[in-house]
Amino acid sequence: MNEIFFDPNFMMGEISLVALIVILTIIEAFRRPIFVLLNTPSNSTGLDRRNKQASWFAGIGLIIVAVIFYVFGKATAGEHIILLNNSLTAGGGMYIGKLALIGAAILAVLMSARYTLTQSIPAMDYYLLLLFSLLGAVTLIAAENFLIIFLALEMMSIPIYALVGLKKFSTRAGESAIKYLLLGGFSSGFLLLGISFLYGTTGSLIVKDVIQSLNFIVFDASAFLSAIGLIFVFIGLAFKVSLVPFHAWTPDVYEGAGTPITAFMSVAVKLAAFAVILKIFASIDTFGEFDSVFSLIFMFFSLLTVIYGNSVALVQQNVKRMLAYSSIAHAGYMGLALAPMHHKIHTVQAVLFYGIGYIAMNMLAFGVLVYLTRKEKYCETLNDLKGIARKYPGAAAMMAIAMFSLAGLPPAVGFVGKVQIFIQLLEGHMYITAVIALLFSLVALYFYINVIVVMYMREPETEITNIDKHSVGPVWISLSLAALFVLVLGILPSPLLKWALKWAEMLF
């Protein structure tokens, strides 16, 4: 691991992403502004045409950015360096995580091409905010410094607060945006307070230095303060990944936000925040006998999350709320892998693999909901899905794949991810935890399979209306890409496992 102040080869992906944002901003700035008012038909203002163009710009731009990330990431993968005075890591296997995040953004853009048309949302604002959030997420997983972590976390979250409330004149969107903003600000406060405690006791903001100078064997006042600091940092990040005592915003925000936004924030924010949790907590090695305390904390919160998420998801009638509780439960599974405090590199590998696989399967589930949207009516409740398989067999099949994967059934990627997690639990001799988590994934099987049952075996209560014909093509592309990833990664997981291991090596 070398320290270099700056080398553009390692940062070319991020630079191209910033360039894309600037270019799109300039394009949008020099066009005639369009103000969308309530109940004006979007055709009359030319919004539809503009939205289509914006989707093309954003989609093609993001694909170019992804190619640049891939080419330069591959070229620099042999070397692991730290840039900008210990601010960012670069090189190594990290590019696979960045590619996964950009993949999530591309899928979200493909879905949004339809969503912005059916809901008459000005698309370019929407894509710019999405790209800013992506830039934050990409920076967050590379951050080496607590201040950069905070900055990137805010850069990732603040555009999402705006995106959640972007649908004007919708009380539901406004409510969830305010809720998310307030709780997000609250959690940022926790994170900052924790960082300041850690800075006060260790005198450094660089994650590695802080971790190395922690000493809990002599439990004096400074060890006490740094333990509080670590716990506050954990709380701040647990809000973002929605572990259980800090989960309350999740269902409301997921329900109120536009479906592609929900899809993006449920996967990208979760993966990026988990990468930071792993970076801080997985490399803590100086606990001595207090090692088991942090293990216990992770086990307690994650097990609570698994139990709560899966039990509450059982009674949900709204599919988006059900997926929100299921995403809480999945955060619990990812957190569980942190509990066994040995073989850490493999636990990190398991979590990163799960996070990347979760991107594919969750995007697929939300993508089907985007596909089935009508202008006047969201497709959200189980009632809306009744008997949908007869009229839209393709969409129903995609939803079935997503549900099988989320439930953790082979041959989907969710199965491999869960197996990795449980192997880590068993290797850490946490048999009871593993059994409880396994039992609750059986509970989860009920509500995932219930969606398939409703789609294929129930008669629709009223006749199923036709879906909007706006931009169905991009949604199909995103659905097929996501389904392809779910199945291919489920059948052939070893390349991704290898990449995840290379990424995991960088976190230590």
Place this chain on the structure above:
Amino acid sequence: MTEQYLPVLLMILIAALTAGLILALNALLGPKQKHRKDFPSKRTPFECGSDLLQDNNRRVSIRFYLIALLFVLFDLEAILLYPWAITGRSLGTIGYIEILIFLFFLMVAFVFAYRRKALDWR
């Protein structure tokens, strides 16, 4: 050891004395209020003896908010220019190019805000 805290004790005593004196003099010399309901201004949240001229719960135009946001941008720009201006000579050409890139990004944001009529006061 404890006597070095004597000034603190004195301070507490003087503060209590002053506050008590002011309250006591007010009660002794001020106008007596036999009937509290004769003084409606006594019951308002911010009491200063006279009735409020107007409610301060008025609605403020959203444009002030936009101006405030843009002010933050200007402010940050100025703040970040100071350290560069001090070290600019030693940073040389690369520092100059970097500050130009920074200013370019800010300009993009301003042009965006201007074209979106954020500064249009009508």
